Amino acid sequence: MIIDARQLPVGSQLKAKLCIIGGGMAGIAIARELMDAGGDILILESGGEAQNADIQALYNGRGSMTDPDGRVRDMTTYLPSSRIRAFGGSGHVWGGKCGPLDPSDFEARDWIPGSGWPFDRSHLDPFYDRACKHLDLPSFRRDLISGDASRPAFKVGDGSEFETVPRFHSKVSGVQNKEKFDAYRYSTTSSPRVTVCLHANVTQVQMTSDGRAVKSLEVRTMDGRTHSAVADHYVLATGGMENARVLMLSNQTLPKGVGNDRDLVGRYFCGHLNASLDEGDKGKTTGIAIPSLASSFDLYTTGDINKVWGIWHATTRMQRKYRVPNSWIAFQPRWYDRTPSEQGVLRLANATSKPVAGGTSDFFPFRIMAEDLPNAASRLTLDTGARDALGQARLALDWRLSEGQYDGMQRTVARLAASISANGGARVRWPLTREKTLTQLSPARHHVGTTRMHTDRARGVVDEHCRVHGVANLHIAGSSVFPTSGIVNPTLTLIALAVRLSDRLRPSLRRSA
């Protein structure tokens, strides 16, 4: 059932066994998992069924990104443009790209302070499989990259430093397939156990007097109504930035906000930044010239070489050997006529590499992304001098890029060049200077780390079960709980974690049946 908070009598109290704050990809996944568990579920969604400029403006804020050389880039538009406040959340603009985090992403790596998840990749694998079902994808198998055994993945050197990693595109995305996306977001609304309340802004998580449990939620509408919501269990699932904001704003009982007694909420903000130079036939483009070494190889994650990008990532062995963060190199089909220099290097590489007649030979543009590194100074705070239409303090983003991230990117390209060229495999072009790299980094719409997970309350906002430390009945879903960013779009992982959280909550819903 879908209801509208603007049409409820002022002062209404909504009751459920489980209340999910946020009707985005994660919140909906939890409702899908639990709608048959026996207890009533309430989803509170700030937006409506479609995007709306006034509601979206609640996301406005201040933002900046500071690079290792001290240059500051204005990121003010990033706050409202990198997320969507409507039923279905940022799924409306998500491109659908999916992949699991790499095993190394879960490890505590001594060369990356703050790294390490409370569990390893194998623990999450069954939940990844279930997340794939939500997103109408096949399960990810590490032994099958392209899905076509006749076209093996292109091998970089001896394969010890770089390997192809799988990526699939889900159709359950507002960009890929509106019908499938709508089927996903409305999949629970016919359940008698699920109520989706639209235009319901949670403006305060109200705590018991001892601060150890959530008592209720203050819910307000843009037209001035105030309601409340009461449940046994609450899941905060408003996105990688807004989760932190809701916790910090909820300061009636706990002055620093809920879960923020150690001043960790909002810190460790990480995103994903791509580096490339795309000058096409007018100049220089980052990429790789591959001579015709094989009559059949597959750079790509599906069998179709022209449509899907291919991804290489730095192996755990390579990361450990060179003490670099994880990184990713993504190829795409060339969209322009080859430049004379690209043709010249292909000729040179073919002439010195014993090419195979009829083999594929081309220049492939690429871009690279190195893992953003955990940094307590990279953070979201409340901008108490700026208020939204509900009178709530807006967010201020102070995104700090580290030298380690830039350094990792450069080292990775250098290793790729050495590794892939030693056997005559290809030639790498990287015409980016340091300044150009840092000033042209392109941010993705991924927000990670602001309510990070750690077993130790002094080092994490949520515990290994995604429960807010010290709060008995509040869990968090979404990429804000990731301790490290990895190098893949976060949606599959945040849904896997949502599925895992659902298993934890299911018994308590059953008891109420």
Next chain:
Amino acid sequence: MVDSSRRISRREMLQLLGVGGIVLVSGGAAVLRAQTLTLPQASDLDAWLQSELASADLSGIATAWRERHPEESSRESLTHQILAGRRKQETLEAYLKRIIAADYRAGKAELLDGWYLSPTEARLAALASGSKG
């Protein structure tokens, strides 16, 4: 440990590019001496260049190499540097493939006109793009 205050140095980059120790790439003539040398055979190299690279535009790489290695501005110098390690009975194609792979493995790749290339490839580009006789 990833140190946020630290920048990668040229020396470190060279280490990354190679599997062994540090290799100085600007040493010029002293770099490729071996005991298995025969005299340089320029004629088959010229023919090979004409056959394989005559129409290839490698001018940006050639210019970058010459600027960085002015001591190799002549055809004779470039030819000598390319062929100095060639073994008896070894075909030019096999030799070039071997020496280029060895360049990369030894960490001698340089960034030229935006390309990571071996010195041998850069010298071939310089010859193909025309050097002073």
